[in-house]
Amino acid sequence: MGTSLKIAILIVLGLVIFVVSPFFGLETISPASLLKGLDPGDADVFWKMRVPRAVAAFLAGAGLSLSGMVFQALFRNPLATPFTLGVSSGASFGASMYFFLGGSALASLGGVGPLFASLFGAGLSVAMVWLITSAKGGFSTVIMLLAGVVINFFFSSLVLFVQYLSDSNDSLRIMHWLMGSLSGLDTPRLADLxxxxxxxxxxxxxxxxxxxxxxxxxxxxxxxxxxxxxxKLIIFITASVVVGSVVSLAGPIGFVGLMVPHACRLILGWSHRILIPAVFFVGGAFLVLCDLVSRIILAPAEIPIGIITSMLGGPFFLWTLFKSQKTGDLF
Amino acid sequence: MMISVKDFSFSIGGKQILFDVAFDLPKGAYLSILGPNGAGKSTLLKCLLRLHEKGTAKGSILIDGKPLEGYSQKGLARLISYVPQAGGWIPPFTVQELSKLSRFPYISGLSGLTKKDVEAVDRALETTGLTAMRDRPLKTLSGGERQKAFLAAAVAQETPIMLLDEPASFLDPHHTSEMEKLLIRLNQEQGLSMIAVTHDLNHPAKTKGLALILRKGRVMYFGDVPGLLGKGVLEEAFDHQFVYLENPKSGLPVILAE
Known part of the structure; x- marks a missing residue:
């Protein structure tokens, strides 16, 4: 199959998922009724909740996948993701600090508060990875990955500490947010994302x-x-800002940045000229699909989307690991 | 393209690796850099490629009279190509894709490869005899074929100077000899200046080129091969005794470690 045909199929599939997703949920809205004109209640659900949510899921999926892709190219390691490098946990720490201090100093920032807090955390973690590796002389991939693991642990325990200090209300909010969720979506912030x-x-x-x-x-x-x-600097800054923004809006949604680039490389090969738009598109559509599943699988209850992606991602991660050990190299 | 190294010293993290290295290499020369392990051969090669950023350099390296630092990254890549040591990271590309990447210094902005670039890649594959293998992923090649693919990529870069880090290590005798013949052809027929770090003491004689012997970061010898033989230079450099013979077939000197 030619590359252009593969891309065409991926785009059509992605578009179908994106367009179909808002019709499903607690109550199914039929395309026919949309054409005839929805009653005000359904119109609100469709246009003010489900469509923005599909857009948010698409942007989050695209952003996380792109970041994963560039980190993997940079470290020449398929297991390098915003998570393994500590960027996500840095952003999570920033956001949980915001929740913890939410009522006080940071409240004056208003709606962009969590964004800035996450970006600050993401920036902090990247700066730490950068400092540790350059102190060891040169940007060794092994050292950078190990530094990422250490920083991941460090920020994860800081998040737990913040949670420990918080009252039960804030703690619950942090916990729910840490699962990665698009449910409490702050629609006006979609434009920023x-x-x-x-x-x-x-x-x-x-x-x-x-x-x-x-x-x-x-x-x-x-x-x-x-x-x-x-x-390298462009990659680091871009990926950190993108991951920080996604995490601030939707929490740390895991494994997307691992699975999507890997699948796209299997289908399309290694030329980033082709890979970049493909990863953007497939990543977006993938998370829209995961979000749809998270909304309908236990309806009327809704599971955080991060749980869905992690359930898929865990086995995928292991598969990547075993496959790489068998062939002796990581890609 | 004349390369001129003037009193060049280099240290990393307070440890000096190269001491007052100096030599002038005329256009079209074939220089083999020899020396015991840890003598600073690879460091010198990396300094010539401007790959060492961490570290302090003294003295200067000039190409056609212009200091190395004066070239832009792409400008330098249009002058010097590089064949890395065999046995390192295998990129996930095909033979042809690897060569296409070498056209980067000629591409401006977002534009893709032009007809001229594609022709250069085709020529490089033909020169190295890899045309039939162009679509094979590097991972599926034997060590010898893969090293040739890296050489093809350097050829596709169309530079007047080529630097090689142990181009024939890890190769079997057949592939070693094939690789040597290719390098000699590039030097003698296409006029490329070659600088190769090697452990093969017989490499300079085969290339009819120059030898530079490093020991503990200092140049012990720089000159042609006849001047090197039987004067105790190798013995001192390697702290070892050697036997000098003549290849009955080619008439070239053969150096054997005792």
Whole structure:
């Protein structure tokens, strides 16, 4: 099958999922009734809740998948994701601090408070990974991954500590949010997320060829004319800002950044010129689908979307690990 | 393209690795860098490629009279190509894709490969005899074929200077000899200047080129092969005795470790 046909199929599938998703939920809304004109109650549910939610899920999925993809190319390791590098837990720490201090100092920030808090946390964790690795001289992949693991633990325990200090109300909010959920969606903030994710997409697309070369190895990339450190910096900043924004809105939704890039590479190969739009699109559609499942599988109850992705992601992670041990190399 | 290294010293983390290295390499020369393990061969090669950012350098490296730092990253990549040591990371690309990546220094902005780029890649694959294997993933190749694919990628970069880090290590005798013939052809027929780090003491004689011997970061010898033989230079450099013979077939000197 040709690459263009594969891409066409992925786009059609993704569009179908995106368009169909808002019709399902606690009550199914039929396309026919949408065309005839919905009654005000259904119209509110459809246009003010389900459509924004599908958009949010799409943006979150696209952003997390893109970030995973660039981290994997940078570290030449399929297990490098916003989570394994500690970016998500940094962002989570930032957001839980916001919930903890929510009533006081940070409240003046209003709706963008959680965003700034998450970005601050994500930035903090990236800065720490950066400092640890550069202190060891050079950007060794092994050291960077290990630093990510350590920072992950560090921030996870800080989140637990914040939870411990919080009253039961805040603690519950933090816990629910940590599961990763799109249920308490703050619709006005969708525009911020859209801006960040689309800007991230453009930034990454602009360095597609450099990312290809980085995949071939840093020395090789430099000898082919890539300004390696600058590209690394762009990747780090872009991915951290995107992950921070997604986490601030939807909590740490795990494993998307692992599964989607991997699946796309299996289907489409390694050229990032093709991979970047594919990962963006498939990642978005995948999370819309997961969100749909999370809304209907135990209806009327709704499970946090992070639980769905983790249930899929855990086995996938193990499969990647076993496969990589068998073939002796990670990709 | 003349390379000129002037009193070049280099240290990383307070540890000095190269001491006042100096040599002038004329255009089209084939230089083999020899020396015991830890002598600073790879460091010198990386300094020539400007791959060492952590570390302090003194002295200068000039290409055509212009200091290395004066070149842009892409500008340098249009002058010097690089074949990494065999046995490292295997990129997830096919033979042809790897060569296409080498056209990066000629691409501006978001534009893709032009007809000229595709032709350069085709030529490189033909020169290295890899045309039939162009669509094979690097992972499925033997070590010898894969090393040739890396060489093809460097050829596709169309630079006047090529740097190689132990181009034939880990290869069997057949592939070693094939690789050597290719490198000699590139040097003698296409006029590329070659600089190769190698452990093969007979490499400089086969290439009819120059040898540079490093020991503890200092240049012990720089010159042609006849000047190197039987003067105790190798003995001192490697702290070992050698026997000098002549290959009855080619008439070239053969150096054997005792």
């Amino acid at each position: 859209a801006f960040v994710v689309l800007a991230g997409f453009v930034a990454i697309r602009l360095i597609a060829q450099e990312i290809d070369l980085l995949t071939a190895g840093e020395e090789l990339a430099a000898s082919r004319g890539v300004k390696v450190n600058r590209v």
